[in-house]
């Protein structure tokens with residue numbers, strides 16, 4: 001996994017043009033069974049990908065925290081939402097709450113998330129490859145393939161499958 005992770009930014013860069021062309025075409029004419037295809041590809045990939053040997057998403061990029069996330073996690077820490085915000089979050093250029101720093105402060109040395117049961121929705125859904133209408137998040141996916149080995153593999157399989 002480590003060698004793949006080290007190589008991933010370069011691999012993703014090499015595929016970027018191809019991927020962009022593929023997603024532009026996909027957006028124009030998504031196959032009827034795209035939701036089903038993505039579900040299958042996602043499940044197949046995550047059967048063999050062990051996120052605990054990776055955690056690259058938690059190490060290199062953080063989630064957006066919605067109001068609901070903040071309320072839920074603050075409650076978990078028995079804090080007021082504002083206290084939680086002051087301790088861990090900042091507003092980004094789009095006015096969304098994000099982590100003050102990465103790797104995520106809730107990530108343990110063993111790659112376990114210390115707030116797993118109450119983690120942000122964006123963490124639970126990352127890399128969003130089983131999302132319905134997957135073609136709508138192609139810009140995000142173009143970025144995620146450089147971070148997430150599973151997303152990279154899924155997009156490669158999509159390209160082979162959907163012509």
Ligand code: SF4
Nearest residue numbers: 051054055056057148
């Ligand atoms: S979701 Fe992707 S980047 Fe995150 S730990 Fe799993 S394989 Fe790694």
Ligand code: SF4
Nearest residue numbers: 058104106107113123
């Ligand atoms: S909250 Fe948990 S799952 Fe989300 S980035 Fe931090 S360690 Fe990873």
